[in-house]
Amino acid sequence: MEHNGLIISEVEAGSIADELGLKPGDKLVYINREPVRDVLDYRFLCANEELVATIITQRGEEWELEIEKDYDEDLGLDFGENSFGPTRRCHNRCLFCFVDQMAPSMRETLYIKDDDYRLSFWQGNFVSLTNVGEKELQRIIDQKFSPLYISVHTTNPQLRCRMLNNRHAGKIIEQLERLTQADIEMHTQVVLCPEINDGDELKRTIDDLSRLWPQVCSLAVVPVGITRYREGLYPLRPFNREEAGQVIDLIEAYQQQFLADREYPFVYASDEFYLIANRPIPPYERYGDFPQTENGVGLVRLFLEEWEAVEQELPDNISPPRVITLTTGVSGAVVLNPVVKRLNKINGLEVKLEAVENSFFGKTVTVTGLVTGGDIIHALDGKELGSKLVLPSVMLRDGEDIFLDDMTVDQLSVKLGIPISVAEGPEDLVREILD
Template sequence: MYHMKNKAHIIKEVEKGSIAEEMGLAPGDELLSINDTEIIDIFDYQYLIKDEFLNIIIRKPDGEEWELEIEKDYDDDLGIVFEEGLMDSYRSCRNKCIFCFIDQMPPGMRETLYFKDDDARLSFLQGNYITLTNLSDEEVDRIIFYKLSPINISVHTTNEELRCKMLNNRFAGSSLSKMKRLKDAGITMNGQIVLCKGWNDKEELEKTIHDLSAYIPQMQSVSVVPVGITKFRENLTPLEKFTKEDAIEVIETIHRWQQIFLKHYNTRFVYAADEWYISAGLPIPKEEDYEGYPQIENGVGMLRSFTDEFYNYLKELKGDDRSKDLSVATGVLASPYLSRMAIDLTEKFPNIKIHIHTIENDFFGKDITVAGLLTGGDIIRQLKGKNLGRVLLLPDVILRHGENILLDDITTDDIERALQTKISIVQSDGKSFIDAILNA
């Protein structure tokens, strides 16, 4: 029955003192089935191992198959780590979205950066957004069966014809019907609208916000974010940059809907990304206006959260005469805010010199202003020869998750050598920012 080796089910590690170690399992073994059920992914595995009595079939590296009977407590884990965390290959995107950021990247970058995932399981596990276009009815059944919530959905527009055009997928419109199945099953969702000027803004945005409110309360929040436009758009659908006046109009639309939703549902429901307020020259809303920051990972309320954390922590501190000389590198978007914070911090700590360096994104183009898309090359070129003090602080969002490498494959060690300055990576919250400065 089992003849093809499934790399996703290969055991990478067996935890010491675990049931798996006791049963003689080892790295390189392959899990074939549990209780006569073949495993599709990690959700099957986690569900099946909850039983108190397990019949497991393992294939050893030499091809020998072991049948193991295990009796355990209900919630006992087996202590197995697999080669692939999902225990399955990732679902790739079938769309050709007019705003896709990956299509706007230059050639020659590492291969993994060009992979477009559109996998509901990653939506649950990592918070990724999915379009629903490659989600089968069977996969919807699995989401409902395993109660995978929340699922984050890239809606963009509820105009089915327009959605087909924007995603360049003839199934993009009809796939929205899957949201009703999820809603009826009690699966919570978050929505995202990537706004493209002349496409899904103005009246289309009004319609989309209105239509999505029908999914409250299962649809917990909707973010509206401006499309990111890099300099690598040759042969792609032309897109316009939003102006200050456009940003003001978007914010007014969202705020008007927020008041309607507060009255009827006791939630603001729809939120504008921080970039809109900065582009409009308007103040960032207060903490309570974000209702717990449901979309902070999408750039909604990140500046408010960071700022409040910074000043709340600063109030608790007693100033002193410690002496420091250091630099901070950040993107254009956050630079004015960090500069203001640096001034306020040095009022309590007058012997600390903080140099805020604004790094323009030459790699992707100057319209890309967020710190998370800065590259090592830009940081090195723009800071080379400058007096950076004892240490250069960089935000953790510039790094690939769990590694010390930036988007252009330059490492923090490379930056350190090129600039002859110690590099310190700082978590993206206000308290960590202060601690990094005071302890530099």
């Protein structure tokens, strides 16, 4: 008998599973005769008060365990890296795909294209739904995978098939309508490409998605990212200042209408559009409940709000005097320039701001989060940097001290011959500068 299921990596001491004698290495195969394909099945099927769990032990024995427990009480099992099994891969060939524009010879994980609806629910990954058939769609509905994060790009079926290079991509509205009827919450995004899905096509997309509100909770519009590694790919170009301003004008007109009708803005231009257009960042209330900060929507406004509070507590003088260098990407410098000017009014403090051009991906990439350690060395090597270099945490892999090019902060510190601190937000930034 062939079994699927999840291999147990850890059993919580004193838990139901521990009392039943389950051990790491045993496999959970079924709950109530339903197959356990991943941790989401496990969580969903474990909610009941009466369970029959089918286990295959390390010795190959098959156990059927009858369990009575409180509703939503966990069995005490952890499946570690086996929690989801194989990740569902992306089968699209999007003409704007950033992974296809990655530099060669980087770590393997940077080339992985996931398109897994389970990870959309679990981690907030954006998915296209092009590999979701009736069976998977029904599972989303039955197990209430909500909210989901969905890459729409356009609601024009023919255009979406062309942009994603997938003949199954044109049914997105039907899929969203089905999920809407099942009361699944969705956050959506559009990667906007000049002269492809902007203008009237963007209007159509906003109109179509807004009709599915409030289940479609938000729509973020972000500009296409272009690196220097586009040989053999579809000819794309970045937005210029005037075009970015036109996108903002269109979106803000919709926001005015939605705020009047629904008291919620619904659609948002990413911060990068405002920086490209050299426009002021909108006020706090234009971001609703900030539903898409991970997509670069509203991060600058949150930074500015925090900075205004921190600014009130700045000292007039510091001693001993010091020189500090703050580094950021080209777009980030626009935000940090007034911050640095204010800090330099403190007697005894000189803060230098170094905007690092992206030589790794190309100068068209201006966001701070894609600056590499090599870019910083290229920009700062040989310069007088003072007693410390402070860099923003968005340059590093989440929770680690590694840049995209696999250089560590310590390695960068040795190369530049200066101590380096990492700051997350204005309060942290000021602490690192004044400490």
